[in-house]
Amino acid sequence: MSFSECVAALSRDEFVPEKTWRLLLSSLDGEQRRELMSMARAVAMENFGDGVYVRALIEISSYCRNGCYYCGLRSPNKEARRYRLTKEQVMDCCDRGAALGFNTFVLQGGEDVVQSDEWLADVVRCIKGKYPEKAVTLSVGERSRRGYEMLRDAGADRYLLRHESACESLYSRLHPDGMSLDNRMECLRLLKELGYQTGSGMMIGAPGQGIDELVADLLYLDRLKPAMIGIGPFIPAAGTPFENEAPGTADMALLVISLLRMRFPGALIPSTTALATLCENGTELGILAGANVVMPNLTPAGYAEKYTIYNNKKIHDSESAGQLELLERKLNRIGYRIDFGRGDYKEM
Numbered sequence: 533m534s535f536s537e538c539v540a541a542l543s544r545d546e547f548v549p550e551k552t553w554r555l556l557l558s559s560l561d562g563e564q565r566r567e568l569m570s571m572a573r574a575v576a577m578e579n580f581g582d583g584v585y586v587r588a589l590i591e592i593s594s595y596c597r598n599g600c601y602y603c604g605l606r607s608p609n610k611e612a613r614r615y616r617l618t619k620e621q622v623m624d625c626c627d628r629g630a631a632l633g634f635n636t637f638v639l640q641g642g643e644d645v646v647q648s649d650e651w652l653a654d655v656v657r658c659i660k661g662k663y664p665e666k667a668v669t670l671s672v673g674e675r676s677r678r679g680y681e682m683l684r685d686a687g688a689d690r691y692l693l694r695h696e697s698a699c700e701s702l703y704s705r706l707h708p709d710g711m712s713l714d715n716r717m718e719c720l721r722l723l724k725e726l727g728y729q730t731g732s733g734m735m736i737g738a739p740g741q742g743i744d745e746l747v748a749d750l751l752y753l754d755r756l757k758p759a760m761i762g763i764g765p766f767i768p769a770a771g772t773p774f775e776n777e778a779p780g781t782a783d784m785a786l787l788v789i790s791l792l793r794m795r796f797p798g799a800l801i802p803s804t805t806a807l808a809t810l811c812e813n814g815t816e817l818g819i820l821a822g823a824n825v826v827m828p829n830l831t832p833a834g835y836a837e838k839y840t841i842y843n844n845k846k847i848h849d850s851e852s853a854g855q856l857e858l859l860e861r862k863l864n865r866i867g868y869r870i871d872f873g874r875g876d877y878k879e880m
């Protein structure tokens with residue numbers, strides 16, 4: 533199969549075969565990768581123009597009951613510094629974000645048992661009461677059907693839950709006993725069923741992830757058809773079993789972003805902080821590969837430093853919600869601009 537046949541398969545209505553994904557992931561030369569990237573960029577431009585959506589990220593808690601081997605917030609990590617924001621602090625963040633022009637608030641955190649479904653539903657209701665026109669996205673892990681329902685009823689619009697790996701054996705290498713791919717997928721199915729704009733995704737270059745595992749992820753995403761897809765390089769986190777592992781590469785992350793854009797023209801794909809942390813100009817490179825969302829950090833100073841899912845996470849410069857002019861200048865330099873719209877997912 534030629535390069536152009538593989539690329540053409542991405543825009544067809546039929547399921548993309550395993551073999552095609554494998555070829556695209558493992559056998560393109562530099563020239564072909566550049567060509568793919570510019571096609572992906574053109575697809576994003578066609579659907580979203582030169583606008584890049586911004587979402588204000590509020591990291592509500594660094595406590596977590598889970599023990600994911602890659603994540604710096606895992607409960608056994610004694611080096612992790614813990615905090616949880618109060619409802620009032622979250623509301624202050626939203627006020628600050630609203631004043632800056634944001635139209636989406638993303639509440640992300642570890643699976644903090646103190647921030648129960650009831651607590652979170654109350655916070656969401658409060659935000660939606662004050663800012664009914666703004667979107668609320670949650671990224672607070674695995675919950676029960678009842679929990680997801682309660683949060684949906686409180687007004688949450690979107691939910692981010694990366695599947696992390698669609699390969700059974702890699703999933704269990706990345707997570708302790710008690711966590712399962714089945715449950716992760718069941719959560720994603722539920723979220724979609726309940727009407728959330730649902731996001732999934734995976735790290736690139738996690739320990740044990742090769743081409744086969746990435747192919748499994750792409751096949752899964754093709755079935756799930758998520759509204760949002762979060763992709764970022766794995767970066768080791770201090771105090772975790774993977775602290776001495778090699779990070780993922782920006783090149784692979786960018787290639788996957790381009791493939792996803794070709795396959796899911798209307799999806800909301802962020803140029804992630806992990807990418808910006810791994811390489812200089814990571815934000816711009818992600819956009820140029822076909823991403824169309826940036827999530828500046830709105831977590832209050834003094835707390836953002838403690839939300840160390842991985843080492844050296846960028847929280848200053850254009851990664852900070854307070855530095856939107858800096859982000860705007862970065863985007864302008866590559867021919868883009870901030871779009872302050874809500875940027876809801878539209879099924880194609």
Ligand code: SAH
Pocket residue numbers: 602603604640641642643671672673674692693694696734735764765766767768769806841842
């Ligand atoms: N507790 C929530 C939010 C997790 S943080 C949940 O489980 O969904 C959001 C994402 O950060 C995770 O889904 C994971 O893919 C990513 N992440 C965690 N540790 C990372 C690391 N060391 N390097 C890169 N990305 C990481």
